[in-house]
Amino acid sequence: MTDNLHRLAKGKIKDQIVASCAIRSDVISNLPINVTEAILMKLPTRDAVRTSILSRRWRFIWTKLPQFIFDEAMWSQLEVEHSVHITVTMILYQLLSSHEGPMSKFTLSVPGLDSCPEIDNLILFLSRNHVEDFTLEMWEDEYLLPSSIFKCQELRHLKLWSCRIRTPPLFKGFCRLTSLRLIDVTISAEALRHLISSSPLLELLELTSIICIDLYIDSTNLRTFRFHGFTNSMIFKRVPLLASVSILQEDESTGTIDFKGVGCNLAKFFDCFTFLEYLHLNYQIIQSLAVVDLQTTLVHLKHLKLSSICFNKMVEVSFILSLLRSSPNLKSIKIKFRDAPFSDSKKTTTYMEGQDYSDIHLSRLTQVKLDCFTGTKPEMEFTRLLLAKSSRLERLRIKPGKVVLDNGCKILKEVTKFRRLSKEAEVIYVG
Known part of the structure; x- marks a missing residue:
């Protein structure tokens, strides 16, 4: 009798657990699509893809997500059986062949990554799918950006590492770009000048490990400027909103920077920065500026x-x-x-x-x-x-x-x- 009661109790408990799991399964399966997408957006990319095994309904939800972050954190979690090139190629192929809808954010930053045709296809794919935030960090080679990058007219944030940039003759700029970060990038002074001046909403400009013989900054909406590299001359023309400035000349350089130019000369260098709040300089820059005393009161610094x-x-x-x-x-x-x-x-x-x-x-x-x-x-x-x-x-x-x-x-x-x-x-x- 006692044994039968125990069995019955265990059976009821098991039935309750099964029923509870079924209810929870129904709750998950019946979530609105915007809620499930919001949940997946909070997960690392690898975990978001793995939710495809939860149910038939969840199988392809990840393919509609508007963001994909393939970075060092995700790479470290993968059980890599092939080389970096082969693995990245396989993942990009699966992504490009499966994804549906817009892709607003994409990050590709994998240790040891060098150029491959799939990256060209990726950028072409992004240019057709309304990308707004794009990060590309190359490690091995200096990757030549394809012309399709300049068709991404909805870009708001762009970060490029170890790339070569050649702007096409008919390029008219990124009309929505608000932040531009170029690290160890090769670009001509003329192309960089055009890229900056033709991005009217640009608020943040960061140039790191970059060599630009003549740097010309003309950006009426710019608020933050960071430079760490080598240049012979630097000219600020129209930067009325610039509040944060960091200018660091590479240690290897021994000469001074020529700040003379249109709209700005050595004696009135700080006149360009009406609302300057943060300033970071190193001794190479100070040696270039210290010839003449300041003529401006930096009331906002x-x-x-x-x-x-x-x-x-x-x-x-x-x-x-x-x-x-x-x-x-x-x-x-x-x-x-x-x-x-x-x-x-x-x-x-x-x-x-x-x-x-x-x-x-x-x-x-x-x-x-x-x-x-x-x-x-x-x-x-x-x-x-x-x-x-x-x-x-x-x-x-x-x-x-x-x-x-x-x-x-x-x-x-x-x-x-x-x-x-x-x-x-x-x-x-x-x-």
């Missing part, structure tokens, strides 16, 4: 970052002091120092000690970071200046360079003796 700065160099120190005088609303300063052979430390120290700092007001400065700090006399004098002029300073962090780690206690002891205008100022020595 809030964040200043300087890389590879040597405070034993007169030309760099004079420029930075001039920049502080012209930036009364700075909130944060980050400087990474560097050593320089044949420097004029004594001359720089004498210059700084003889300065009248009454016209420097840092009443809004709250955060300061000084990296690779070596403890030279000019660096210490600059630290003293920041503490004495910053009434709202909250934190000054010093991170030493490798050559002065043993003298850290001596540097910290001296810095803590400096007068602080802010009672809340905290000095932190990392190391």
